[in-house]
Amino acid sequence: xxxxxxDKESNxxxxxxxxxxxxxxxxxxxxxxxxxxxxxxLNILIQSTNFFNLPLFVTEQVPNKLGPTAQSxxxxxxxxxxxxxxxxxxxxxxxxxxxxFNKKISHLILSGIETPICIYLSAIDALKAGLEVxxxxxxxxxxxxxxxxxxxxxxxxxxxxILPLESFLYGYMGSAEHPSxxxxxxxxxxx
Amino acid sequence: xxxxxxDKESNxxxxxxxxxxxxxxxxxxxxxxxxxxxxxxLNILIQSTNFFNLPLFVTEQVPNKLGPTAQSxxxxxxxxxxxxxxxxxxxxxxxxxxxxFNKKISHLILSGIETPICIYLSAIDALKAGLEVxxxxxxxxxxxxxxxxxxxxxxxxxxxxILPLESFLYGYMGSAEHPSxxxxxxxxxxx
Amino acid sequence: xxxxxxDKESNxxxxxxxxxxxxxxxxxxxxxxxxxxxxxxLNILIQSTNFFNLPLFVTEQVPNKLGPTAQSxxxxxxxxxxxxxxxxxxxxxxxxxxxxFNKKISHLILSGIETPICIYLSAIDALKAGLEVxxxxxxxxxxxxxxxxxxxxxxxxxxxxILPLESFLYGYMGSAEHPSxxxxxxxxxxx
Amino acid sequence: xxxxxxDKESNxxxxxxxxxxxxxxxxxxxxxxxxxxxxxxLNILIQSTNFFNLPLFVTEQVPNKLGPTAQSxxxxxxxxxxxxxxxxxxxxxxxxxxxxFNKKISHLILSGIETPICIYLSAIDALKAGLEVxxxxxxxxxxxxxxxxxxxxxxxxxxxxILPLESFLYGYMGSAEHPSxxxxxxxxxxx
Numbered sequence: 001x002x003x004x005x006x007d008k009e010s011n012x013x014x015x016x017x018x019x020x021x022x023x024x025x026x027x028x029x030x031x032x033x034x035x036x037x038x039x040x041x042l043n044i045l046i047q048s049t050n051f052f053n054l055p056l057f058v059t060e061q062v063p064n065k066l067g068p069t070a071q072s073x074x075x076x077x078x079x080x081x082x083x084x085x086x087x088x089x090x091x092x093x094x095x096x097x098x099x100x101f102n103k104k105i106s107h108l109i110l111s112g113i114e115t116p117i118c119i120y121l122s123a124i125d126a127l128k129a130g131l132e133v134x135x136x137x138x139x140x141x142x143x144x145x146x147x148x149x150x151x152x153x154x155x156x157x158x159x160x161x162i163l164p165l166e167s168f169l170y171g172y173m174g175s176a177e178h179p180s181x182x183x184x185x186x187x188x189x190x191x
Numbered sequence: 192x193x194x195x196x197x198d199k200e201s202n203x204x205x206x207x208x209x210x211x212x213x214x215x216x217x218x219x220x221x222x223x224x225x226x227x228x229x230x231x232x233l234n235i236l237i238q239s240t241n242f243f244n245l246p247l248f249v250t251e252q253v254p255n256k257l258g259p260t261a262q263s264x265x266x267x268x269x270x271x272x273x274x275x276x277x278x279x280x281x282x283x284x285x286x287x288x289x290x291x292f293n294k295k296i297s298h299l300i301l302s303g304i305e306t307p308i309c310i311y312l313s314a315i316d317a318l319k320a321g322l323e324v325x326x327x328x329x330x331x332x333x334x335x336x337x338x339x340x341x342x343x344x345x346x347x348x349x350x351x352x353i354l355p356l357e358s359f360l361y362g363y364m365g366s367a368e369h370p371s372x373x374x375x376x377x378x379x380x381x382x
Numbered sequence: 383x384x385x386x387x388x389d390k391e392s393n394x395x396x397x398x399x400x401x402x403x404x405x406x407x408x409x410x411x412x413x414x415x416x417x418x419x420x421x422x423x424l425n426i427l428i429q430s431t432n433f434f435n436l437p438l439f440v441t442e443q444v445p446n447k448l449g450p451t452a453q454s455x456x457x458x459x460x461x462x463x464x465x466x467x468x469x470x471x472x473x474x475x476x477x478x479x480x481x482x483f484n485k486k487i488s489h490l491i492l493s494g495i496e497t498p499i500c501i502y503l504s505a506i507d508a509l510k511a512g513l514e515v516x517x518x519x520x521x522x523x524x525x526x527x528x529x530x531x532x533x534x535x536x537x538x539x540x541x542x543x544i545l546p547l548e549s550f551l552y553g554y555m556g557s558a559e560h561p562s563x564x565x566x567x568x569x570x571x572x573x
Numbered sequence: 574x575x576x577x578x579x580d581k582e583s584n585x586x587x588x589x590x591x592x593x594x595x596x597x598x599x600x601x602x603x604x605x606x607x608x609x610x611x612x613x614x615l616n617i618l619i620q621s622t623n624f625f626n627l628p629l630f631v632t633e634q635v636p637n638k639l640g641p642t643a644q645s646x647x648x649x650x651x652x653x654x655x656x657x658x659x660x661x662x663x664x665x666x667x668x669x670x671x672x673x674f675n676k677k678i679s680h681l682i683l684s685g686i687e688t689p690i691c692i693y694l695s696a697i698d699a700l701k702a703g704l705e706v707x708x709x710x711x712x713x714x715x716x717x718x719x720x721x722x723x724x725x726x727x728x729x730x731x732x733x734x735i736l737p738l739e740s741f742l743y744g745y746m747g748s749a750e751h752p753s754x755x756x757x758x759x760x761x762x763x764x
Contacts, residue, residue, distance in 0.1 A: 147355035338546035529737035
């Protein structure tokens with residue numbers, strides 16, 4: 001439930017985290033409510049993922065039609081190869097399934113768009129595949145905010161952990177003595 | 192949980208869907224909050240049901256007193272015979288029970304009005320009858336919006352899946368390669 | 383879950399309902415948010431209870447200090463003897479426990495004030511005593527609305543049915559052919 | 574579920590309560606939404622804890638950097654030694670764990686800041702340690718109110734009791750005949 005990771009790769013419970021950034025493409029972002037706040041939060045998430053040295057996967061929905069991941073995030077993602085998919089759930093994509101399997105990921109941290117579509121369908125499939133799922137409430141977005149809250153409520157009932165980014169970051173660090181504490185604090189100070 | 196149907200009639204889990212449009216009659220619509228948005232969503236639902244070739248049932252509450260289904264929906268429903276009922280739950284009506292039984296329906300997708308009355312009572316009866324129940328949050332309506340959200344919360348705790356229409360449509364299609372993807376996208380574009 | 387009563391005294395599942403009207407005294411009403419709406423809903427509840435011939439219990443918190451039940455409700459309650467209590471939960475009062483036991487009540491319908499205090503504590507005690515509990519969301523009130531919604535959410539998680547009055551009334555009647563349907567419809571028409 | 578304590582130290586179920594006041598330091602309070610309301614509620618909580626003679630623990634996050642507990646609370650806390658911690662969860666601090674263990678505490682009442690960080694992480698750890706956890710909804714605070722409600726919803730699903738202060742106080746007293754009833758009523762009258 002709580003995000004607990006004692007070492008970078010896997011914790012004492014054999015829990016191996018991966019962060020998923022799903023379909024944050026300009027053309028899909030266009031209609032998203034509060035998209036600037038979302039991009040700010042995603043920037044903090046990506047930088048934190050780097051500090052924590054956690055695996056990060058980036059997906060793009062039919063990128064040859066919908067274009068690449070948003071420019072404002074790309075700088076932080078420079079050495080990451082995004083994965084193209086046409087299924088709405090990330091589990092409809094064999095490449096992603098294999099990567100998660102090969103890295104023995106047991107707990108997915110989901111972010112991106114849209115909550116009631118690709119996030120929802122990916123999360124349900126992840127639960128079915130036996131993974132633990134955390135959805136970062138301020139790192140996801142939707143065109144229709146009512147749909148978003150309905151989908152989140154359903155996901156919580158289905159067994160996902162719905163948590164704000166800060167709960168994840170502080171839970172991961174555990175203490176003000178964590179080596180990344182200063183950097184993370186700085187990122188969060190002006191939210 | 193997720194709507195998963197591999198072929199039109201029944202999926203690999205033997206899951207057979209039917210869409211129910213409950214009591215969308217002008218006289219009942221009169222007091223419904225946001226009724227134009229509701230009718231727009233119902234129009235998309237009915238057209239999608241046609242694209243997906245899913246069984247659709249239409250009920251009317253005491254139609255000889257309350258009149259027929261709303262005119263703006265009737266065009267899309269031209270070849271469907273609506274079913275008259277006097278019970279508030281659709282399961283109080285023998286004709287509906289028989290039709291669901293004969294078609295071996297195992298999962299109902301509910302839409303229509305009013306959420307705390309006919310939708311609520313039908314959903315609880317459907318659960319008792321062992322059916323899976325999905326309620327489309329933007330395809331239902333009520334005169335009193337507080338009552339609606341209380342009823343939805345209860346229905347979620349009782350075991351119904353409460354989902355927005357788009358989660359259903361995209362979950363049903365699974366991928367941008369689904370043959371109806373273009374048509375569905377077009378329907379949704381200007382919401 | 384659904385309110386199902388086939389005959390007036392007890393249904394086929396041996397379910398015996400009683401309606402509780404808790405502490406609706408002028409001095410406590412003074413600070414209640416939306417108290418006029420609450421009184422209107424309580425009036426409909428009391429009249430419906432009469433139509434349905436259901437047992438109704440009325441409690442008053444330390445009435446020699448806080449005064450009697452609100453004047454606007456008393457007309458409908460003319461032949462009912464209210465029960466004085468000093469405990470916040472109705473189950474702290476031996477007289478109420480005995481009456482519920484003697485009438486073999488198995489399902490309480492709760493209304494009155496205040497949601498986070500006497501309603502909350504009574505509902506939890508009722509669950510502990512093995513009773514089914516329905517709380518009518520528009521027939522309860524509180525001085526602090528945030529406290530009310532927190533308490534209701536807790537009560538739902540604890541196992542109470544939280545439902546609007548109309549879900550109860552229509553669920554009880556079952557069909558437009560119920561003998562009280564006209565009267566109930568009339569009561570509700572102008573809400 | 575309900576707060577039930579028959580005698581001051583432990584009730585018939587062997588339930589031993591302690592109230593935790595977490596990190597209410599000026600520097601952390603600065604960004605908290607509705608901080609004056611929070612401080613008012615905390616003042617009532619602390620005074621009630623004194624009336625009820627319940628154990629109260631006060632923690633401070635890295636106090637040599639972030640300073641002591643807020644001045645406006647200190648008067649009521651005069652004879653309590655606060656406990657310094659650097660972990661975000663109170664269970665990361667050996668001194669607190671030992672005190673809870675030595676006092677055989679089985680049920681924690683949590684208050685303080687911030688809900689999605691130290692409150693959230695402490696509550697999850699308390700559940701893991703087998704303690705019952707009540708979080709007082711109006712005695713906690715956060716910089717970001719959306720994060721707070723997401724964290725509270727998660728905590729409720731995880732098994733914490735989320736209750737307003739008044740539900741706790743009245744549930745603890747049980748009846749208007751409790752010796753502290755007058756004092757508690759006075760504290761609450763003007764909220």
